[in-house]
Amino acid sequence: MPGAVTGVGKTAGVKRIVLVRRGGDVVEAVEPSSHGPGGAATRLSAATLPEFVRAQEPAPVRWIWDDTTRWYPGLLDAGVRVARCTDLRLTHALLRRSPFADRSLLTADESPGWDALQPVTATDAALFPLDDPADRLDPLAEHARQQAVLGASPERRRLELLLAAESSGALVAAEMTHAGLPWRTDVHEQLLTELLGPRPVAGHRPAVLEWLAGEIRRALDAPALNPDSPGDVLRALQGAGLPVEDTRSWTLDGIDHPVVPPLLEYKKRSRLLQANGWAWLDAWVRDGRFRSWFLPGGVVTGRWSSTGGGALSVPVQVRPAAVADEGWRFVVADVAQLEPRVLAAMSGDLAMAEAARSADLYQGMVTAGAVGTRAEAKLGMLGAMYGGTRGESGRMLPRLARRYPHAIGLVEEAARAGERGEVVRTLLGRGSPVPAGPAREADLGEPPEPGASRQEQDRHRRAWGRFTRNFVVQGTAAEWALCWLADLRNRLWRLGAGEPGERPHLVFFLHDEVVVHTPEDLAQAVAEEVRQAAAEAGRLLFGSFPVDFPLDVAVVRSWADAG
Template identity: 55%
Template sequence: MTIVLARNSPTEVVASTVGPLGELLGEARVLPFAQLAAFVAEREGRPEAERWVWSDSSRWYGDLLSAGVRVRRCHDLRLSHAILRNSTLTAHTAFARSEPTDWSLPAEPLSAHVVPAHSTLFDLGETMASGRGAANEDSVAEYRRQLMALSEVPDAGRLRLLLAAESVGALIAAEMRHAGLPWRTDVHDAILTEELGPRVPYGTRPARLEELAGRIRDILGDQSVNPDSPQNVLKALNRAGLMITSTNRWELAEQSHPVIAPLLEYKKRARLLTANGWTWMDQWIVNERLHPDYVPGGAATGRWATSGGGALQLPRQVRAAVTADPGWKLVVADAAQLEPRILAALSADTAMAAAGRGTDMYAGIVASGVVESRDHAKVAMLGAMYGATTGESGRLMPKLTRAYPRAIRLVEQAARAGERGELVTTWLGRSSPAPGEEWREAQRRASQPGANAAEESRARSRAREWGRFTRNFVVQGSAAEWALCWMGEIRNSLHAIQQRSSTPPARRAAASGAVFESIPHLVFFLHDEIIVHTPEEHADEVAAAVTEAAAFAGRLLFGDFPVDFPLGIAVVDRYADAK
C-alpha cells in the first residue's frame, strides 16, 4: 500500500492512501504531528511493507527515527522530481516540458551546525511549514504527475529502479546522520595535539604551526610573511626568486628551494586544523558520534555531497578516531576498480570484463598483454574515463583502444556528444545538465561569419572541456547507481540478520539511538566505500552480506553480463586499521 504524507498546517499532517496511478483511495486522514510516529509505527508493524511518499526524506525521516520508528520503503518526491524533470528518457513528457515549480528547487540544508539526531516532531512541523522546506504544491498531485511521466516512458524499468534506489539512498542518508559514525574524541584530541601542539584558543596558531611559520619566515628572510595568506606567501616567494603563479601544493612540489618543505608541511597541518580541528570536533561530534548532513544526489552525476560535517573528506590523519563501541566492530568495504568495471558493463566489453574477473582489473589488463605495468594500466584507464589525451595517458590510449574497442567507443561517443552540447544519460536514466550560457555564447560567437581565431579557439576549448565532463558522466553516474543498489541491498540484509537473531548483543551502542543501538547498521558511505557498525557476534555474517550485496547490485543492473564487483573488506576496531 502507498501512503502520501503532506503537511496540512504547521501542526498537522495529511495521510492519503493512493492507488497504482496515484488516485485517492478513500478519505485522507488528518493527524497531529505528535501522532505521526505512532501512525507510521503501526503501519510498519504489518507484514506487508508500506511505501511512504513524502516531499523530502531529510525533512521527514529524522524525526521518525528519533521517535524510534524505522521505515522500510519510501518515494522521495523532490529527488525523483529532479531525475524525471531532467532525464532524456522523459524529455517528451508533459512533466518534463512544463514550467518549473517549487518542486524543482533543491532542498535547503538541514542546518548550519549539527543537531543531535534527536529533534522533535514539533521541529518537523516548524520545518515543513517554512519556506522551501514545505511542499507548497500538493504532494498527492505531484506523485500522480510523476507516475504519469513514468507511464509515458517505453520500457521504464531502469528509470523506476533509479527512483527506488535514489529514495532508499535518502533513507540511508537520514539513518546514518541519525545513528552517527562512532567517534573517540579523546583519540581525535591526541591526534591533533601530536600534529599541531596543545589546544589553543580559537584564532590562535598552535605551537607546531607557529614553529613552521617561524622557519618559513627565517628561510625567506621576511618576518612579515603570513603562511595562512596565499597572496602574501606568493609575493614573498616571488621576491625570493621563485617565479610561480600559485601556492597550490602541486606547483610548489615542483620547485627546488629550502622553503618548500616547511611550507608544504605547514599547509598540510593547517588543513587538518581548519577541516577537522578542535572547532570542527566541538561542532560535529555529539555523544561520541559524527552526525554529518549527507546530500543524496548532491552532484550532477548522482554522487552524494554533504552540506556540513565533511564526511566525504575524512583525512587518513583522523581515521583512528573512528572506533567501534566496546563489543562492536566496524565492517569496512570498498569496491575495487568500480568505475572501470562499470564501463565494461555499460559497453558490454567482454574483454575488459574478463580482465577483471576474479582479480585486480589493472593487474588483469597487464596479464592480457595490453600494457607493461599496473601503473600503466591505471593511468591509461583513468585517461580514457577522464579524457586525458596527453603525456603517458595519450601514449597508452591506442593500446587500450585496440584491446577494448567497445569500452573506448562508449566514452568517446559520450565526449563527442558533450562537445556538441548534447545530453548524455547513465545506465538507469539520470541525464547530464546542459552546458551553461557562457558555453553556448562561445559556440555562437565562433559560428558567426568573421569569427576571429581567438573566438574559435575559445569555443573549441570549451567544447573539449564539456566533452571531458560528459565522457566521465556516464561512467561515474552509473557507478553511483550501482553504489545505491549496493547500499540498498546491504540495508535489507542487515535488517534480515537482526530478524534472524534471537539474542540481544552483549553490549548496546546506546549513542546510536533506539532504532540502531542493538542492530548492525550503516554508518558511513564514500562513493565506493561503506562502513557498517555491528555487534561483534554478527561481524562475519555482516561481511558476507556486504560481499553478496555487491554481486546482487551487479546482477540487478546488468543481468547476466559477466562482470565482477569484488570488494576489499576488513573487520576492524578502528577505521584506520582497514587500509
C-alpha cells in the same frame, strides 16, 4: 548503450500511503486511488504520526512524501524505521532530466516549486517548520504526474529501478545522519596535540605551527611574514629569487631551498587545523558521534554530496578517532576499480570483463597483453574515462581501443555526443545537463559569451565532451552503488534483532566505500552480507554479464585500521 536490467523488485501488494501536511500540526495519510490523485485519507497530528507509521510497517507499505529530509528524521527520533519510500523531490529531479521520460507529463503550475525545492539540513528540524516552501506543493498531484511519466516511458523498468534506488538512498542517508559515525573526542584531541601542539588560546596559532612559521621566516629573511597569506608567501618566495608563480605544494616540491620543507609541513598541518581541528570537534562531534548530512543526488552524476563537517573528505590523519563502541566493530568495504568494471559491463566488452576477473583489473590488462605495465593500464583507463587524451595517457588509448573496442567506443561516443551539445545518459536513465547547465564535477568554466571566438567555443565544446564521457560511467557506477546500499540496508536489518540502534547499521558511505557499525558477534556475517549485496547489485544492473565487483573487506575496531 548495452546493459541489462534484470528486475526492479516486487511491488505488487505493497500499499502506497502519501503523507501530506495540512497546516498547523495536522497530517493526512492518503491512499491514492488508481483513478486519480484522491483517495481515502486518515487525519493525524504530528505527535501521533510516528505510532501510525509504526503500526503500518509490518504490512508492505511504501511511504510517499515530498522530501525524505523533512519527514524521516522525526520518525527516526521516535524510534521508527520505514522499509521503503518514494522521495518526490528526488524523483522529480530525475524525471525532469531523463531522456526516458516525457517531461511534458510532469509539467504543472507548481513545477517550478518542485524544481527549486531543497533538502533540509537544520540541526533541529521541526516536522513543520514555519514558511516551508514544501507546504505550497501538492504531493498527491505530483505523485500522480510522476506515475503518468513512468506509465508512458519506453524504459519503465530501468526508470523504476533508478527511482527506487534513489529513494532508498535517501533513507540510508537519513539513517546515517541519525546514527552518526562513532567518534572518540579524546583520541582526536590527542592526535591534534601530537601534530599541532596543545590547544591554543583563541586567535593564536598552535605551538607547532608557530614554530614552523618561525622557520619559514628565517629561511626567507622575512620576520613579519604571515605564512597563512598566499600572496605574502608568494612575494617573499619571489623576493628570495625563487622562480615560482604560485604557492601550490606541487610547485614548491620541485624547488631546492631551505624554506621548502617547513613551508610544505606548515601547509599540511594548517589544512588539518582548518578542516578537522578543535573547532571541527566542537561543531560536529556530539555524544560520541560525528554527524553530517548526506545528500543523495547532490552531484549531477548521481554521486552523493554532504553538508557539514566535510563528511566525504575525512583525512586519514584523524580516522584513528573513529572507534567502534565497546563490544562492536566496524566492517569497512570498498570496491576495487569500480568505474572501469562498470564500463566493461555497461558496454558489454567481454575482453575487459575478462581483465576484471582479476582482483586488480589493471594488472589483468597487463596479463592480457593490452599494455606493458600496470601504470600504463591505469593511466590509459583514467584518460579514457576522464578525457586525458593527450600525453602519456593519450598514447595508451589506441592500444586500449584495439583490445577493448566496446568499452573505449562507449566513452568516445559519449564525448562526441557532449561536443555536439546532446544529452547523454547512464544505464538506468539519469540524464546529463545540457551544456549551459551546472556540472559541478566538471571544470568547464563559464560557457562562452555570444560572439565568442571559434577557439573559445571549441575549448568549451571539448571540455563538455570530457564531462559527458565521464558522466555515463561515473553515473552508472553511482547507480550500482545505490543498489548495493539499498540491498545491504535490508540485509543488515534482517541480520540483527531489536531496535534500530541495536542492529548492524550503515554509518558511512563514499562512492565505493561503506562502513557498517555492528555488534562484534555479527561482524563476520555482516562482511558476508556486504559481499552478497555487491554481487546482487551487479546482477540487478547487468544481469548475467560476466563482470566481477571484488571487495576489500576488513573487520576493525578503528576505521584507520582498515588501511
